[in-house]
Amino acid sequence: MTAVHGRVPGAPAPVVGARRGLAALCVTVTTGYGVLFYAFPVLVPSIVADTGWSPVSVTAWFSASQLVAGAVGILVGRWVQARGPRPAMTAAALVSVPAVAAIALAPDLWTFAAAWLVAGAAMAGLFYPPAFAALTHWYGRGKVRALTALTLAAGLASTVFAPVTALLEGIWGWRGAYLVLAAVLLVVVVPLHAFALPREWTAGDDGRGDGREGVRAVVRGRVFWTLTAALGLGSFAVYAVVVTLVPLLEGRGFGTTEAAWALGVGGVGQVLGRLVYAPLERWTGPVSRAVAVLGACSVTTVLLALVPGPLIPVLAIAVLAGMARGILTLLQATAVADRWGTEHYAVLNGIMHTPLMLAIAVAPWAGAALAGPLGGYPAVFVLLGGLAAAGALIASATRVRGRTPPFPLPASPPEPSR
16 A cells, blocks of 8 residues: 555654555564663573672662663653654663673773663663554554564564573673674664664654643643553562562472472463454443453462462463563553554653563562561562552543543545555
């Protein structure tokens, strides 16, 4: 179908090359998460053994990188809104290469820490938020299919990069592994961002004029921060569950292999959940959908706390918990556009994503830290289920008055040309 370069009132112009851009993002976002996130837990034992640095310190600086990513995400969102994803995401890829190389070559903990903080800034342009903004802009009302494709691909980041990282570490050690991964970023991600992402972009809010006032009107509203709080509670709960599931099951007498299976089938459930989101979006409204998804996160988390075994029921619950987690990712991707349209999506999503990144960064540490005071991991899971339930309750108050967003929702654009 021929792309139309005129603009439908209230809708972004159809984008030539959107499908090429989607394919590129499926590769680059998967690679970004694989190198900058999932390689780390594989290499931590080797880093600690080789350097003598405290595992707490090493992990703390990794968590700090997530906080930097959240803070820088606001600036990246404004850049994407004004200029499109290509400049911001290419710059992030270029920054990530020396950052990962510096992690590999760090002679002391402080250099290692500084390198992770720079890597955190790169994450802001390589992870989901700018990619979500790009796809939402390119595909309009057809965004869910594109977002689902991206999250299905990126959901395989740990499946691909965890064993690859372990193989590299076995051959060249943790420093050599990170140097190879830095080369992967240079050879794969940089050129795809620089040359494969569509150039066409209809600028939205760039932080000036009427667009700035429109964004401020939303950000100053109760619904925006209520929605952020609901999603933040859900994110905290599900990411804490991912990290604490293995110790929960080991404390109940399951072996490490069985616990790893439970974590693995949760990843399968996550992929299945993302396939469910498109029909769920057609059948439900934004508010009821948010309540249902966060409620599912709550129920499955509490079930993990209450069902001690045998293994098959535990695995079944882990799959359901993974499905809820997978759907939550797409709920976060569409929550802003569902309520306020797509015109200022990148800026609003960037602002909302900052506290979500904070919740995600704190969750692994908090889940482990609470086990002692609460008397064990089952109590932690009950608490996490309660937090997700609180998120569901709060989400019920995220309806935009009159169901009319302050920014126009786009009409369905014609299918982008191949």
